[in-house]
Amino acid sequence: MKQNLTSFVLWVMTVATGLCVANLYYCQPLLHQIQNTFGASAAVMGWIPTGTQLGYALGMFFLSPLGDRFERRRLIFISTLVSAVCLIGVALSPNIYFVIVLSLLLGLATMTPQYIIPFAAHLSSPQKRGQTVGMVMSGMLLGILLARTVSGFIGDLFGWRVMFGSASVVLVILAFVLRGALPQSEPSFSGSYVGLLKSVIQLVKELPVLRESMVFGSMMFGAFSAFWATLIYLMESPAFNLGAKTVGLFGILGASGALAAPLVGRLADRRSPRQTVGYGIAMMGISFLIYLFWGGTSLIALSIGVVIMDVGLQVAHVSNQSRVFSLIPEARSRLNTAYMFFYFIGGAAGSLLASIAWSQAQWTGVCIVALIFVLIAGTTYFFKKPAKSAAAVSS
Numbered sequence: 001m002k003q004n005l006t007s008f009v010l011w012v013m014t015v016a017t018g019l020c021v022a023n024l025y026y027c028q029p030l031l032h033q034i035q036n037t038f039g040a041s042a043a044v045m046g047w048i049p050t051g052t053q054l055g056y057a058l059g060m061f062f063l064s065p066l067g068d069r070f071e072r073r074r075l076i077f078i079s080t081l082v083s084a085v086c087l088i089g090v091a092l093s094p095n096i097y098f099v100i101v102l103s104l105l106l107g108l109a110t111m112t113p114q115y116i117i118p119f120a121a122h123l124s125s126p127q128k129r130g131q132t133v134g135m136v137m138s139g140m141l142l143g144i145l146l147a148r149t150v151s152g153f154i155g156d157l158f159g160w161r162v163m164f165g166s167a168s169v170v171l172v173i174l175a176f177v178l179r180g181a182l183p184q185s186e187p188s189f190s191g192s193y194v195g196l197l198k199s200v201i202q203l204v205k206e207l208p209v210l211r212e213s214m215v216f217g218s219m220m221f222g223a224f225s226a227f228w229a230t231l232i233y234l235m236e237s238p239a240f241n242l243g244a245k246t247v248g249l250f251g252i253l254g255a256s257g258a259l260a261a262p263l264v265g266r267l268a269d270r271r272s273p274r275q276t277v278g279y280g281i282a283m284m285g286i287s288f289l290i291y292l293f294w295g296g297t298s299l300i301a302l303s304i305g306v307v308i309m310d311v312g313l314q315v316a317h318v319s320n321q322s323r324v325f326s327l328i329p330e331a332r333s334r335l336n337t338a339y340m341f342f343y344f345i346g347g348a349a350g351s352l353l354a355s356i357a358w359s360q361a362q363w364t365g366v367c368i369v370a371l372i373f374v375l376i377a378g379t380t381y382f383f384k385k386p387a388k389s390a391a392a393v394s395s
Contacts, residue, residue: 005123005132012181014115014136017079018143019174020112021262023083024052025144027103029244030160030341031232037160038096040371042233046355047100049229050348054200055107057344060337064114065196067333070188072119073182075111077175082109084171091164105345112178113140114340118332119185121325129325132316141314145254148228152248188330200334207327207335212380213320214339216277218346220284220316223370225347226354227291230366233358239297253303255308273319278381280316283308285374294365316377317343346373 027034031045066075086106093099117136124132154163189196204210231250235242287309294301324335350373357365 006121007012008131009181010120012178013120014139016174016178017113017116017136018139019170020080020083020110021140021168022143022147023087023106023110024056026151026163027052028228029148029232029247030155030163032236033100033155033160040096043355043359044096045227046352048103050352051100051103052107053225053344053348053351055104057341057348059108059111059372060114060341060344061231062109064337064340065200065334067115067118068331069187069196071187072115072185073179076115077179077181079109079111079115080171080175080178083112084168087164087168087171089370092166114336116339118325118336121332129322133321133325137314137318137321142255145251147308148251149248152244156244167359200337203331203334204338209323209327210335210338213324214342215380216316216377217339218342219373220280221343222346222350223284223288223315223373225350226366226370226373227309229351230354230358234363250302250306253306258266273323277316277320280312280319281374281377281381283312283315285378287312288367288370288374292364292371296363
């Protein structure tokens with residue numbers, strides 16, 4: 001099947017990954033608009049981004065492993081259509097509780113990226129796997145960051161309901177493009193669904209490299225999510241008196257991290273992926289120190305920090321996935337399930353804790369929460385002996 005990963009198919013996968021993962025982040029610049037619509041508190045509003053990431057994490061565990069059990073192209077088509085239905089549901093929500101529940105369901109349904117990423121790794125040759133994963137991940141990070149740009153501008157011009165409704169239309173079109181462009185796949189697991197889930201847990205028990213990567217990924221994404229889930233409140237505070245458009249512009253700045261992904265993938269192919277994870281952790285730590293000391297009052301400091309933070313996250317994430325996908329080729333969807341489940345559990349925790357921290361200590365509290373996440377990742381990296389396994393070459 002390796003010959004099926006043409007340049008066109010890889011680009012379709014990359015664009016689709018970005019468009020689908022964007023579902024989870026359209027809400028963030030629009031939280032204040034939604035809050036004004038329904039009169040909810042900031043603490044309640046924090047459950048919207050938390051719900052999408054928690055739903056995504058649950059989907060990782062219960063749905064993502066199906067990529068090893070069923071034909072992936074069909075799963076991708078169904079997942080994309082169901083996500084479109086959830087988006088239109090958010091757009092039509094009559095109260096804040098509908099928005100929160102549908103945000104959770106939207107996260108649960110948005111499995112297209114997690115079917116595509118291991119699919120791309122499977123279709124790629126071993127020599128270019130890091131580069132291929134880096135390419136698809138560049139689409140993912142661009143989707144995460146530019147979702148805020150798009151929703152900030154569309155929301156400011158037309159309102160938050162139009163943003164979610166138009167995103168639904170885009171996904172319906174994308175579903176049919178994917179069905180026509182992607183090659184078919186052969187399932188690599190023939191057991192029961194319960195056996196499939198048990199095998200994910202068994203992989204975590206047996207593979208130290210996987211466990212270590214899960215810690216790195218979840219803590220880094222927790223810090224990243226803490227920043228983006230509360231940036232709109234900082235922008236609308238007396239320190240800046242700005243709004244959703246500004247959050248969108250920061251999304252464009254952060255997209256520089258996505259542009260680094262293919263380069264990171266090539267570096268991970270040639271050098272130790274664990275070493276490049278360390279570079280990413282260091283960059284994330286530097287960015288949050290900048291935010292803590294200068295970011296609360298300076299747009300320039302925030303801008304510099306966003307670039308460093310997003311490049312750091314991408315460096316760590318692509319390197320982590322390169323390690324994970326090298327472990328057991330026939331179990332890539334299940335390996336990805338374990339890694340990404342904890343990745344988004346970390347993101348959900350970061351969003352929720354940062355929202356609480358903002359209500360108690362504003363920006364300083366947010367930065368302290370994020371630095372704790374980075375410190376846990378750094379402690380694991382520097383004070384824990386590098387994990388060894390049968391696939392030690394990936395370390």
